[in-house]
Amino acid sequence: MYAAADRDAGIGPLTLTRDERAIDESALVDAVRRGAPGSREALYHRYKRRVFALAARIAGPSEAEEVSQEAFIRIFRGLARFRGDSALGTWIYRLAVNAALSHRSRRPPPSEVLEGRAVEAAPPLFSPDGGPGARDAVLRMRLERGLAKLPVGYRTVVVLHDVEGLEHEEIAAVLGCHVGTSKSQLHKARAKLREILALEGITAAHLWDSGTGSGQGGR
DSSP: OOOHHHHHTTOOOSOOOHHHHHHHHHHHHHHHHHTOTTHHHHHHHHHHHHHHHHHHHHHOGGGHHHHHHHHHHHHHHHGGGOOSSSOHHHHHHHHHHHHHHHHHHHSOOOSOOOOTHHHHHSOOTTOTTSSHHHHOHHHHHHHHHHHHTSOHHHHHHHIIIIISOOOHHHHHHHHTSOHHHHHHHHHHHHHHHHHHHHTTTOOHHHHHHTTOOTTSOOO
């Protein structure tokens, strides 16, 4: 069953086909615009975990709460201009990523690894079906530390593709770049990440054994 707030907003459960999800998201956006009771809360709770995870991995865990708040301010202010040219989730990712990158430019975070609350709040790294995050917590933590050491541009595309599961067309829409640029950045980012992980004794064999796709070619 889905939350009462979702019912009040006139939207359905989250296990939907792509076409049903598009209709569902359109209804949610319309409900928020009309000021339907519970609609803003429904949208917030649907996306808060992923927005927080993006903020933690791009801007750093100590900045994640502030970045998430900024992202949702942008989201609610911008809904009046949302025309549905892209999926609602893709549009939200774009605003969340922009908020994180903008925050970093104003306040570069100290060197830190992604652990503790940020890791617990985030989906398992590279494993939307419960791969290494479910079976090997130590490897997951080391992957998170490796990700934190990537340049922010590389880290962003890895998070969007390998963690969030976005296609290159969606990443291009989020980052405002060409599809070819997204593919090139992902290839370079994975190579850099493998170098970083190799210094910690993590090889491609470890990644494959744990079920992660980080060693695969870009889609």
